Amino acid sequence: MSGFGTIKNPLTIIAIFAGIVEVSSTTVLPFIGDSVQAVYIWFLMLFPSLLVLTFFITLNWNSKVLYAPSDFQTDDGYHKANKMSVSVGNTINSAGGGVKGFFDE
Numbered sequence: 001m002s003g004f005g006t007i008k009n010p011l012t013i014i015a016i017f018a019g020i021v022e023v024s025s026t027t028v029l030p031f032i033g034d035s036v037q038a039v040y041i042w043f044l045m046l047f048p049s050l051l052v053l054t055f056f057i058t059l060n061w062n063s064k065v066l067y068a069p070s071d072f073q074t075d076d077g078y079h080k081a082n083k084m085s086v087s088v089g090n091t092i093n094s095a096g097g098g099v100k101g102f103f104d105e
Contacts, residue, residue: 014055018048 007013025044032040 014051018051
């Protein structure tokens with residue numbers, strides 16, 4: 001176990017969780033009734049896809065929540081990343097207001 005380091009990436013946590021679910025669920029599959037197996041197999045196919053889709057939706061719209069301050073080399077890098085997302089949002093909002101005013105005239 002000394003070859004494994006600490007988990008620093010959110011995608012690694014999701015992969016471990018999905019792997020544990022898949023292994024444990026395929027172990028249980030032969031022991032459940034035939035009437036439930038079809039629903040259970042659909043769950044086994046759709047759950048990892050839904051998990052990955054949810055991760056990428058979060059990554060797309062709110063990526064700063066996936067990284068801890070320890071992921072940055074300095075505290076300034078963490079603060080700059082958070083301030084940059086706020087300043088980009090403010091710039092977009094102020095530009096959008098100007099565009100609406102231009103077309104309303």
